[in-house]
Amino acid sequence: MTLSLSDPNWYPIASSEDLPFRHVYQGQLLGRELAVWRADDGNVNVWENRCLHRGVRLSIGINEGAELKCQYHGWRYANRSAGCTYIPAHPADAPARRIENRTYPVVEAYGLIWSAANDDKPFTPFPGAETGDWFALRPMPVNATPEAVLAGLAGLAPDDQPAQTLPGLAIRLGDTLYFVQPVDAGRSVIRGLLPGQPADTIVTLRHINETLTKLRDRLERAAARQPAPTPLQPVFERVSADLATMPDIAIPRGATMPVVVKRKWASADGVIGFELADRDNRHLPTFQPGAHIDVHLPNGLTRQYSITNGPGDLLSYVIGVKQESASSGGSKVLVETVREGDVLAISEPRNNFPLRRDATRTVLIAGGIGITPLLSMARFLDKSALPYELHYFTRADEQIAFRSELGALHGKVVLHTGLPRPQIADTIASALGTWRLAQHVYVCGPAAMLETVRSTAAAQHWPEEAIHFEYFKNDKTIDDSSSFEIELARSAMTLHVPAGKTILEVMREAGLTVPSSCEQGACGTCLTAVMEGEVDHQDVYLNDSEKASNSCMMTCVSRAKSQRLVLDI
Amino acid sequence: MSITLYDFELSGNCYKLRLLMSILKLRYDVIPIDFYPGRQHKSDAFLRLNPFGQLPVLQDDDLTLSDSGAILAYLAKKYDATGQWFPNDPAITAQVLRWHAVADDITATSSAARLALGMFYDVDLEKAQQGAHRIFRLMDEHLWFGEREGRDWLCSPAHPTTADIACFPYVMLSEEGGIARQDYPALRRWTDRVRRIPGFIVMSGIFPAGRALETV
Ligand code: FES
Numbered sequence: 001m002t003l004s005l006s007d008p009n010w011y012p013i014a015s016s017e018d019l020p021f022r023h024v025y026q027g028q029l030l031g032r033e034l035a036v037w038r039a040d041d042g043n044v045n046v047w048e049n050r051c052l053h054r055g056v057r058l059s060i061g062i063n064e065g066a067e068l069k070c071q072y073h074g075w076r077y078a079n080r081s082a083g084c085t086y087i088p089a090h091p092a093d094a095p096a097r098r099i100e101n102r103t104y105p106v107v108e109a110y111g112l113i114w115s116a117a118n119d120d121k122p123f124t125p126f127p128g129a130e131t132g133d134w135f136a137l138r139p140m141p142v143n144a145t146p147e148a149v150l151a152g153l154a155g156l157a158p159d160d161q162p163a164q165t166l167p168g169l170a171i172r173l174g175d176t177l178y179f180v181q182p183v184d185a186g187r188s189v190i191r192g193l194l195p196g197q198p199a200d201t202i203v204t205l206r207h208i209n210e211t212l213t214k215l216r217d218r219l220e221r222a223a224a225r226q227p228a229p230t231p232l233q234p235v236f237e238r239v240s241a242d243l244a245t246m247p248d249i250a251i252p253r254g255a256t257m258p259v260v261v262k263r264k265w266a267s268a269d270g271v272i273g274f275e276l277a278d279r280d281n282r283h284l285p286t287f288q289p290g291a292h293i294d295v296h297l298p299n300g301l302t303r304q305y306s307i308t309n310g311p312g313d314l315l316s317y318v319i320g321v322k323q324e325s326a327s328s329g330g331s332k333v334l335v336e337t338v339r340e341g342d343v344l345a346i347s348e349p350r351n352n353f354p355l356r357r358d359a360t361r362t363v364l365i366a367g368g369i370g371i372t373p374l375l376s377m378a379r380f381l382d383k384s385a386l387p388y389e390l391h392y393f394t395r396a397d398e399q400i401a402f403r404s405e406l407g408a409l410h411g412k413v414v415l416h417t418g419l420p421r422p423q424i425a426d427t428i429a430s431a432l433g434t435w436r437l438a439q440h441v442y443v444c445g446p447a448a449m450l451e452t453v454r455s456t457a458a459a460q461h462w463p464e465e466a467i468h469f470e471y472f473k474n475d476k477t478i479d480d481s482s483s484f485e486i487e488l489a490r491s492a493m494t495l496h497v498p499a500g501k502t503i504l505e506v507m508r509e510a511g512l513t514v515p516s517s518c519e520q521g522a523c524g525t526c527l528t529a530v531m532e533g534e535v536d537h538q539d540v541y542l543n544d545s546e547k548a549s550n551s552c553m554m555t556c557v558s559r560a561k562s563q564r565l566v567l568d569i
Numbered sequence: 570m571s572i573t574l575y576d577f578e579l580s581g582n583c584y585k586l587r588l589l590m591s592i593l594k595l596r597y598d599v600i601p602i603d604f605y606p607g608r609q610h611k612s613d614a615f616l617r618l619n620p621f622g623q624l625p626v627l628q629d630d631d632l633t634l635s636d637s638g639a640i641l642a643y644l645a646k647k648y649d650a651t652g653q654w655f656p657n658d659p660a661i662t663a664q665v666l667r668w669h670a671v672a673d674d675i676t677a678t679s680s681a682a683r684l685a686l687g688m689f690y691d692v693d694l695e696k697a698q699q700g701a702h703r704i705f706r707l708m709d710e711h712l713w714f715g716e717r718e719g720r721d722w723l724c725s726p727a728h729p730t731t732a733d734i735a736c737f738p739y740v741m742l743s744e745e746g747g748i749a750r751q752d753y754p755a756l757r758r759w760t761d762r763v764r765r766i767p768g769f770i771v772m773s774g775i776f777p778a779g780r781a782l783e784t785v
Binding site for chain 2: 014017018020021022023025026027028040060062063064065069071138139141189201202205206209385
């Protein structure tokens, strides 16, 4: 038998005990190096052992419980999806679309971790597997070909009780099962299973270990006399340049996906929690702290809700919806008509509110339902043991949402309940303090609160780049009375934008596909580079210096002050 | 007390002392010795301190000491009030010294391979690598059975000793000598545990481990 790189068989690659929490195990199968790690939720990840950034081994990375962090450059990848969640030093602070490390199939069963080179074959247990408890032996690495090791194991059988060969380089000797893990053409690991825990565990384990050590010595002496087989040469189709490089800021709208409402509950007075999960219990796409999803509502509307989850927590998204008494449209439908078990369409997570993880101090300020993105941020910072303070303002005690989730955090969480207006401003001022290098503040809450934070921070010398907020709503009235020309540089088109129509609409009418989401200048999806002309900004997404730079705009609401705009589209 | 360490940043043997002094929260001065490429440890001035011409050397007031294992024992006996790092029990002392000797074997193999690849020393690379693999196999077995028997460290006490510090650096630096640790999962788990000892410090090539899971 010759080993093949595309061998679809499942082989054990580790023992369950090899994967304590917060450890990264280094494995190999058919020449491919693997980083294997158990997340805090128990899930086992089998990944290609290379960081997409520079190819540094992930097995020397840090298992943070829900993300694996590359030791060298700090790229992070999420439990389950292997999606990259953080690229340090990136101007946009984060990957705005999906960059994923290569993963391999995995099953944890009978005290062993099993994997395969590809997904071609379902995992099938060995004969008799289901009949009892199995006890894993100490693995024995052998520098010899898998075939030779299998033959050597067969040779251990007494004459009157020959070994029984099983599919997938496995063998049964009496009631002990042995598996040969084909590490590479000339390297193997013997893994064994005993039926049930032996009476005198240590004595039994030592005895078997001794037998296998002697077998190994024999096999390695024999192998040393043979010419060494050429190692397998796995070729890694490179992850497309598109996916492995730094992403652009704006991403296309992307497809929607169906999710089922797994749970709906009152998280607080006026806040309804929704847990949304994949229908087949697969994991959902990776997201970053601060990210939101567009929820497509039964009445045809689309609304954005922040994901509250912590890092690598991908089996469902939890969102919080404000139950506004006088609310028309969006939230009202969710709260009143959507029930557990219903299916909703959501977008992939999108992040307009990226969290920097190189701050020496992070201040999170939430008002009311604004807690949702900040809860997610706090959970990320918490897992990474980064210093942060979370200030959560509500009018009454019953309005504190996600109370138990907040209670599970280790950082400084301060609840400010029922403060009168002026006192809120004072509290914010002292929470912020004066700015020092590498401090950042994130705020989400009602418009008045954003303004307070913005002006207070400015007064206390916080630079604009250190203040982060997300508007879901643009409260300004849009003036669409102007008319002007747009020249689309890449598409080689010149279009006329009349009064009463947005640039976005005009471009769509001309047959262009352009991404948008909120269409009120709040989400940043339609961000477009401007090459010439003077922009009449009307959005709340860009900050003042971005607006002043005249180099980008939101095509859904903004217009031109000049006769002509040249856009990079 | 006034401690001075004659130190080379990239030397695992010097790092052993920096590590223990950090764990014991000792203050000390450093005199850098240019081991490579300067070969200052063979200079007359240095040979007067240590005729063996080896780093590290440690001075504590009037006392001049050499050999990392000996100095580890000295520091622990003198400055570790808990008595954990170099326990007084005769049987445990024997265990610790046994592993100090293994640490010297690791230096002679894993560290030698690293010197060959990184600092162009004239050593038999293949022999050094094979020697390191032989020791790592034994350590992995010792540590694997230790885990089954409820022992996390090289010696029998329920806490680390100078034996763990003595063996740790050149295990961690083995990849620089072309010696993979993939075949030694129990050894790799032990290095995580060492890197979580309170007071742990890094050196070039030796990183901290992630935080352990806090179980309440
Ligand atoms: S579509 Fe949201 S800012 Fe334009």
